[in-house]
Amino acid sequence: MTNIVQVRNLLKQYNPPSGVIAVKDISFDIRRGEVFSLLGPNGAGKTSTISMLSCLLAPSSGDAEVAGHSITTAAPLVKQAIGVVPQEIALYQTISAAENLIFWGRMYGLSGQRLQERVAATLAIAGLTDRAHDKVESFSGGMKRRLNIAVGLLHQPQILYLDEPTVGIDPQSRRRILDTIKTLNEQGMTVLYTTHYMEEAEELSDRIGIIDHGELIALGALAELTRLVGESDLIDLDVEYNGADQQALAAGLQAQPGVQRVVVEDGRLLLAVDQADTALADVVVAVARAGAHVRQLEIREPNLEALFLHLTGRALRD
Amino acid sequence: MKKPWFIALNDTLMRFRDRNGLLLMLAAPLVLAAITGAAFGGLTGSGSSASPITDIPVILVNADEGAFGQQVVDAFDAAELADLVEPVAMVDLDAARRQVEEGAARAVVYIPAGFSAAVADPANGAVLEVLTDPTSSFSPLIIRSIVEQIAAQFNTAISGGQIAADQALARQDVLGPALAQLPQAISAAVSAQPGGRRIELHSRSLAAEERGGDFNALAFFAPSMAILFLMFTIFEAARSLLDEEREWTLPRLLSTPTRFDQILAGKIGGVLITGVLQLSILILVSGLIFGVHWGSSWPGLALMVLSTVLAAASLGMFITAMARDAAQAGVIGSAVALIFAILGGNFITATAYPAWLQPLSKLTINRWALDGLTDLSLRQGGFGDVALEIGVLFGMAAIFFFIAVWRLPRRFAH
Ligand SMILES: Nc1ncnc2c1ncn2[C@@H]1O[C@H](COP(=O)(O)OP(=O)(O)O)[C@@H](O)[C@H]1O
Ligand SMILES: [Mg+2]
Numbered sequence: 001m002t003n004i005v006q007v008r009n010l011l012k013q014y015n016p017p018s019g020v021i022a023v024k025d026i027s028f029d030i031r032r033g034e035v036f037s038l039l040g041p042n043g044a045g046k047t048s049t050i051s052m053l054s055c056l057l058a059p060s061s062g063d064a065e066v067a068g069h070s071i072t073t074a075a076p077l078v079k080q081a082i083g084v085v086p087q088e089i090a091l092y093q094t095i096s097a098a099e100n101l102i103f104w105g106r107m108y109g110l111s112g113q114r115l116q117e118r119v120a121a122t123l124a125i126a127g128l129t130d131r132a133h134d135k136v137e138s139f140s141g142g143m144k145r146r147l148n149i150a151v152g153l154l155h156q157p158q159i160l161y162l163d164e165p166t167v168g169i170d171p172q173s174r175r176r177i178l179d180t181i182k183t184l185n186e187q188g189m190t191v192l193y194t195t196h197y198m199e200e201a202e203e204l205s206d207r208i209g210i211i212d213h214g215e216l217i218a219l220g221a222l223a224e225l226t227r228l229v230g231e232s233d234l235i236d237l238d239v240e241y242n243g244a245d246q247q248a249l250a251a252g253l254q255a256q257p258g259v260q261r262v263v264v265e266d267g268r269l270l271l272a273v274d275q276a277d278t279a280l281a282d283v284v285v286a287v288a289r290a291g292a293h294v295r296q297l298e299i300r301e302p303n304l305e306a307l308f309l310h311l312t313g314r315a316l317r318d
Numbered sequence: 319m320k321k322p323w324f325i326a327l328n329d330t331l332m333r334f335r336d337r338n339g340l341l342l343m344l345a346a347p348l349v350l351a352a353i354t355g356a357a358f359g360g361l362t363g364s365g366s367s368a369s370p371i372t373d374i375p376v377i378l379v380n381a382d383e384g385a386f387g388q389q390v391v392d393a394f395d396a397a398e399l400a401d402l403v404e405p406v407a408m409v410d411l412d413a414a415r416r417q418v419e420e421g422a423a424r425a426v427v428y429i430p431a432g433f434s435a436a437v438a439d440p441a442n443g444a445v446l447e448v449l450t451d452p453t454s455s456f457s458p459l460i461i462r463s464i465v466e467q468i469a470a471q472f473n474t475a476i477s478g479g480q481i482a483a484d485q486a487l488a489r490q491d492v493l494g495p496a497l498a499q500l501p502q503a504i505s506a507a508v509s510a511q512p513g514g515r516r517i518e519l520h521s522r523s524l525a526a527e528e529r530g531g532d533f534n535a536l537a538f539f540a541p542s543m544a545i546l547f548l549m550f551t552i553f554e555a556a557r558s559l560l561d562e563e564r565e566w567t568l569p570r571l572l573s574t575p576t577r578f579d580q581i582l583a584g585k586i587g588g589v590l591i592t593g594v595l596q597l598s599i600l601i602l603v604s605g606l607i608f609g610v611h612w613g614s615s616w617p618g619l620a621l622m623v624l625s626t627v628l629a630a631a632s633l634g635m636f637i638t639a640m641a642r643d644a645a646q647a648g649v650i651g652s653a654v655a656l657i658f659a660i661l662g663g664n665f666i667t668a669t670a671y672p673a674w675l676q677p678l679s680k681l682t683i684n685r686w687a688l689d690g691l692t693d694l695s696l697r698q699g700g701f702g703d704v705a706l707e708i709g710v711l712f713g714m715a716a717i718f719f720f721i722a723v724w725r726l727p728r729r730f731a732h
Contacts, residue, residue: 054573076575084573090566094332106324107574151570 004159004190005030005053009062012048012214016060022048024214025062030159030192035185037201038194039304040211041316046194047087049211050163053192054084067158080109083157087164089144090151093137097128097147100136101154108155122150125180142173149177159190166200178203198304198316210308217311226302232260233276234306237269238296239287249290256282265315272306321576325584330591333555343551343596347543348603354543355536355608373404374457375423377414380407384434386472390446393468394427402460415449421698424457425450427465437472444472447520462519469519534696537611540604541691542664545684548597549630549658553651555589556634560644563730578727586635593627613694618701618708622694625711626687632718633683639725658682686710 005028012023023045030036038046051057053064055075064071067081091100101119110118123129126146136144145165152160162181166174181204185191195201201208202222210218210225218225239249246264253271254262258279261272273279276299287294300306308316333339378394380387394405406423408414414426428447436444448465450458559582562568571581601623604610612619637654641647661675662668662684671679679685690707693699 056569056572076577079573079575082573084570086566086570086573088566090570092328092332092567093565094336095328103324103328104570104574107321107571107576109575111320 002031003029004032005064005066007064010052010059010064011061012052012057013060022214026216028209028216028219030190032190033188034206035191035193035204037205037208038211039198039201039208041196044211045214046211047163050161050192050194054082054161055079081158083152083155083160085149085152085160085162085165089148091136091144091147094135096133096135097123098132100147101150104151105154110155118154122153125153126150142169145169145173145177159192160184161192163194202304212312218307225304225307229302229307229310232272232274232302232306234300235271235273235276235280235283236298236300237271237294239267239269239292240295241292244290244292249287249292252286252290253283256286261309263309263313263315270309270315272309321580322583322587325581326587326591329558329585329588333592342547344599347547347600351536351539351543351604355539372401374402374460375404375406376461377406377408377417377423377426379409379411379414379426380429381431382429382433386434386437387429390429390468418449418451425461427461443518445518445520466519534610536604536608537695538692540608540610541695542688544597544600545626545687546655546659546664548593549655551596552589552593552630553634553637553655555592556631556638557644557647557651559585559638560641560647564644578730582726586631589631589634590627593631594623597623597627610695611698613699615701618704619694621708622690622704625708625715628715629683629711632715632722635722635726636718639722639729658684663688683711683714
């Protein structure tokens with residue numbers, strides 16, 4: 001079997017019948033050995049999806065199979081097959097890293113020699129061997145994140161779920177975590193990764209599902225997805241308005257030939273254009289004619305941000 | 319399954335390693351018991367020298383057939399000792415000793431057979447024995463001192479020195495005129511025997527395991543503070559399910575192949591182990607440093623500890639099951655612990671409450687736990703004295719436990 005996860009028409013409505021529909025009838029597969037990312041802004045439904053696939057949250061309808069077991073009828077078998085790294089630090093702060101790993105290892109059913117080996121191995125993966133006997137509360141945010149991941153690896157799961165594992169940490173720690181995930185994947189681990197950072201999804205993923213308002217709006221490898229945007233480039237304008245009307249300027253730019261879409265983001269204007277070098281001059285002139293001027297400008301190659309913009313009319317940002 | 323055990327163990331270890339937790343669990347109740355014990359000691363009995371000491375129950379066992387034994391007995395009946403001691407005559411030494419062990423009397427003064435003959439015969443040593451209750455602080459000293467005085471008077475008479483009689487007169491303010499007369503009475507009966515054998519006083523405190531009780535303020539405040547702080551600790555421990563929900567370790571536990579009922583069993587186990595350890599340590603330490611003696615029945619004490627902890631733990635789990643979140647459970651828990659402590663008589667003995675408060679008081683775990691534990695610590699009761707309390711506490715535990723265990727899985731279901 002090449003698919004380790006098969007999601008079929010999964011739907012979650014909180015507090016039915018009137019509550020939020022956080023996940024709207026989504027279907028996708030995850031292949032054995034790949035890194036699959038769910039990319040979407042806050043509130044898109046990433047955590048709700050991962051919680052259902054962890055058997056922590058019952059779906060309102062639909063089902064999924066993980067490692068050949070249904071999440072609705074075979075939860076214990078699913079849980080044995082998966083390693084879950086929650087979005088929040090879920091550790092006992094007043095005991096040491098090693099004591100945490102021993103405890104969580106026992107919860108995964110490990111004991112004796114194998115438990116000792118796995119604790120040592122995951123401490124090494126997290127780079128915490130030297131700090132094994134220090135209390136977790138004395139750790140930096142990055143160290144806690146790494147230990148949080150190590151717990152999910154204890155029982156050598158068939159698939160590792162990571163829910164936004166790099167939120168709120170410094171760049172070095174993030175780098176380290178991304179490298180760890182790549183190494184794990186090279187050693188054969190299948191990974192389900194959620195993030196709202198486009199660069200992370202681009203760097204790590206074999207395939208990416210873009211999720212917004214509970215819907216899977218695009219799915220494929222990075223190259224396939226960027227091809228969806230067509231040949232469009234992205235022009236990111238930082239505009240000094242000098243009293244000019246932002247909406248009117250945006251509408252004016254939208255009317256320019258070669259401009260596919262214009263999105264207003266705070267002070268910035270994001271333009272998806274056929275080709276940046278041909279459109280650029282017209283765009284800058286149009287801005288000047290409206291009485292404003294361009295303070296700064298950036299041209300970006302086709303990427304997931306452009307795709308998200310293309311599909312939703314909104315920017316994918318923090 | 320071993321998982322509940324590991325969860326319980328992990329919880330217990332974390333709790334006993336937490337310095338602030340230990341302060342609340344063990345140090346606070348002991349310090350408070352010591353302070354309140356000292357403050358109330360003067361009002362309640364022998365805990366303080368400032369208190370008036372009256373009517374000390376003492377048993378006289380006179381096995382002597384002669385006149386001197388009777389004189390010792392008469393000395394105790396002297397008018398000036400009437401307020402101080404309450405002498406009772408008994409024949410059976412073992413029965414008398416048992417009275418002291420059971421706390422009905424503070425001391426036994428034993429006049430052995432042949433005492434008179436021994437006094438009259440300088441070749442023989444005469445002996446007076448005093449057996450005292452080690453849990454009382456002052457009364458044994460007083461009894462011993464009275465007997466010492468009596469022995470001294472005999473000795474004075476035996477050595478026949480007039481000076482000694484003067485000394486006895488000088489002591490009149492301490493012992494009263496009747497005792498001061500004793501040497502004269504004795505010299506009338508015995509011819510002076512300079513260098514003769516003196517009366518020896520054999521005084522001993524009954525061994526710790528057979529000692530009886532005196533009203534010791536600490537014997538009230540040690541169990542009372544232990545119960546109050548047991549409630550605080552146990553409610554906090556029971557609340558940890560909500561804390562773990564907030565701190566994400568509960569969702570993580572649920573993402574491992576561990577069932578909710580295993581987690582619940584582990585959490586409840588942790589609460590029980592913590593409670594039993596806490597109460598046992600408090601009982602042990604108050605015995606060692608305050609000299610509180612916890613009754614005459616090991617099974618009675620053990621079951622009191624177990625039933626009290628079970629009842630408090632079940633109430634804690636019940637609060638956890640009903641509360642919206644950890645913060646609300648904390649507020650409710652503190653309020654319940656304090657209201658129960660006041661109603662149950664942890665601060666002022668509930669027996670002093672007006673009649674209309676009594677039924678309310680008897681609805682609290684604290685009242686039954688305190689009644690039972692003080693039956694042991696204060697009144698040196700046995701198993702029969704605490705059986706009712708144990709039964710009521712187990713009953714309360716069962717009610718709260720079943721509601722909590724029915725409600726908790728629903729409370730945490732997603
Ligand atoms: N327990 C809950 N009860 C009600 N609504 C929720 C709950 N959890 C999440 N939601 C809502 O569901 C939507 C998706 O949330 P979530 O899955 O956490 O998104 P993401 O992880 O992508 O940020 C959001 O609108 C959020 O407010
Ligand atoms: Mg999330």
